[in-house]
Amino acid sequence: MRSITQSSFGDTSVLEFAEVDRPRPGPGQVLIKVGAAGVNPVDVAVRAGFYPLLGEPPFTLGWDVAGVVEDAGSGVSAFEPGDEVLGLLAFPAAGNAYAEYVLASANEIVRRPAALTVEQAAGLPLAGLTAWQALVGIARLGEGQRVLIHRAAGGVGHLAVQIAKARGAHVVGTASRAKHALLRELGADTLIDYTTEDFVTEAGPVDVAFDLVGGEYGALSAAVVKPGGLLVGALGANLGITPEQAAERGIGLEAVSVRPSAADLARLTALAEAGRLTVHVEHVLPFAEVAKAHELISSGRTTGKVVLTP
Template sequence: MRAIVQTTVGGPEVLTVSEVPTPRPVAGQVLVKVKAAGVNPVDVAVRAGYYPLLGEPPFTIGWDVAGTVEAVGDGVTAFKAGDDVFGMPYFPKQAAAYAEYAVAPADQLATKPKALDFDQAGGLPLAGLTAWQALVDAADIKAGHRVLIHAAAGGVGHLAVQIAKAQSAYVIATASTEKLDFVRSLGADEVIDYTTTDFTTAVRDIDIVLEPIGGDHAALSLKTLRPGGIIAALLTPSDAAKAEIDRSGARFARVGVRPDGTALGELAKLANAGKLKVHVAKAFPLEQAGAAHTFLGTKPIGKVVLTA
């Protein structure tokens, strides 16, 4: 089969197509013929060597998978050949999703939502699970909560807005000028242009902040929290920001995404109910993985995917 294999870390040009053996599913695993694989910032960080999750090359990056079951290993009863599935297997270990076929534990997959095509389903798992695990698992979002979502037009952000609205929360979202209308279309109750407005003076009494930016940004978000509120951060804050959070006594959760077939099923329910849509900014063929990474660097709206 064809797969993207890199033999060194570096720029997008290190992502090259190779012929490798097609994996075989063992007990508990499913072999998926990949139709689409999401491209995420963590993929870029691992490719470049900034985040050495997979050790030294050679390796194949990618964790988002949507496709059709080709075969199942012993003991698998949840799926059969021909079923359409999606998932984020093995993270943070190698899943090798940038390939024509991938194997995954059956319990880390879910049935693909009928409401989404393969490109959309391929862009959902990692970003959708991140948003779900931050808002639902870490922050225990409830109806009526005031939720501040930063970078609301991005991969995680645009899904987080919709997940929060599906939980009957009041959503305030930040985005740049050219992305405001898109974020409004997701159902955000208030939209703040962070290029012209200081959100720390415009927002108050927040129950949950979804913080995907890192650095000192989490400390700024402290100013918007009500007593008992929580910052759910996707990146580690700076030492100064963490110290300020500790002094404030505010609740803080550093959210690291993990495989979860059950949560994928919940995301699928939202999609099939028309409450969760995945915006795909652009789909690239597998052999253009490097171009997909370059495009992701332009910070497009929503998701970028590869099609195998």
């Protein structure tokens, strides 16, 4: 089968095709014929060596996958060949999703709902779980609360907007004005154009701030969180504020570190089935254009998700 591998860290030129043996599922595993693989900022960081999550190359990138179960190992009763599934694989270990076939643990995947195309399904797991585990697992966001979401139109952000709305929250989002129409469709209540407006003065007091930018945005976001509220950052190494500084302001500070969870993923797909969550896929590219996919992600200006197809 074909797989996209790299033998060194570097720019997109290190990504190359290789012919490798098709893996066989062991106990508790399924073999998935990949229909689409999501591309995330972590992929770019690992490829370049900025975030050596997988150690030294060679390795195959990719953690988001949607496809069809081809075979199941012993002990797997929840899935059988022909089932359409999606999942976040093995993170933070190697998921190997940039390939025609990939192995998955049965407790990392769920069935793909009819409401999502295979491309949308591939864009959901890592970004959706990041948003869910931050807003629900950590913040316990609930009815009537106000939440500030930075980069609201990005891969994680646009899903966070919908999750927050499903929880009954008032959603304040930052995004460039060109992306406001989409965000209104997704349920955002108050939108701030970060290129021309100061969110510190425009956002109003919030119960929860979800920072997908990091750095100086951390301290600035803390300024709009109510006493007793919570700032959740997605870039744990670059929160822009210390726990001591947060405590001085009377707010909590947490970092979300996404992990595979079939249970959480099932809650996300249930929202999709109920018509309360969709995945905006801006670019679908063939594996042969993986370099372009990484360049799009590196720009930091994509709306929603970028997805690869074999």
